[in-house]
Amino acid sequence: MENIEYIIAGVILVILVIGFWIIITNLERRQKNSIIDKLSKLGVLSKSNHKAYDYDYKINNINFLVKFIFVGNIRELSFNSLRHWQIKDKKKNPMINTKGFELLEGNKVIIVYPAPKQILKYINENEVVFVKPNEKCFDYYVYTENTIDEIKHLEV
Numbered sequence: 216m217e218n219i220e221y222i223i224a225g226v227i228l229v230i231l232v233i234g235f236w237i238i239i240t241n242l243e244r245r246q247k248n249s250i251i252d253k254l255s256k257l258g259v260l261s262k263s264n265h266k267a268y269d270y271d272y273k274i275n276n277i278n279f280l281v282k283f284i285f286v287g288n289i290r291e292l293s294f295n296s297l298r299h300w301q302i303k304d305k306k307k308n309p310m311i312n313t314k315g316f317e318l319l320e321g322n323k324v325i326i327v328y329p330a331p332k333q334i335l336k337y338i339n340e341n342e343v344v345f346v347k348p349n350e351k352c353f354d355y356y357v358y359t360e361n362t363i364d365e366i367k368h369l370e371v
Contacts, residue, residue, distance in 0.1 A: 243328075246328045246329060249360065250283075250326055250363055253360075253364065254272060254281070254366070257364075257367050258272055258366075259273040259274075260281075265280075266315070267314045267315040267318075268280045268281060268323070269281055269282055269283050270283075277322060278321065278322060279321070279322045279324045280322070280324070281323075281324045281325075281326060282316050282326070283326050283328065284327050284328075285328060287329070289302050289304050289332075290303060290304060290332050290333065291332060291333045292327060292331045292333070292335070293334075293335040293337060293343070294352050294357070295337045296337070297317045297353045298317040300313060317353075322356075322371050324355060324356045324358065325352075325355050325356070327357060327359050328359060329359075330359035330360055330361045331359075333345065334346040334359070348362040348366070349369050
């Protein structure tokens, strides 16, 4: 019975971790659903069966393949090349798994949420540009929840 304090502390810690996980997951789901609602109001959105992207989307009589990327609270997202996408945070710079999205043919859209402070495209090793809505970044367009309304003005 002398270890009861450790057991209670362990149980409280587990409950706190599960609680934070539930809150974060719920927040992520709400952000994604908000974006899905906006897209659905602007065009026709249907769930994809392909592992490389999430939705098929039709707006202004143009079909798009839509991939969602949840990046959390990061400073910067960079598109180093067609297939190398990188999250730049204070401590780590992990790569994002494209799951073959870069190999697909067609009009492609990447939706990043929540919006990072900067989205960059590397032109070469020394030159970068800011990624803007409705401008191609390699062979896809990139939007955030703040810029998703700009998709209605997209002309391919």
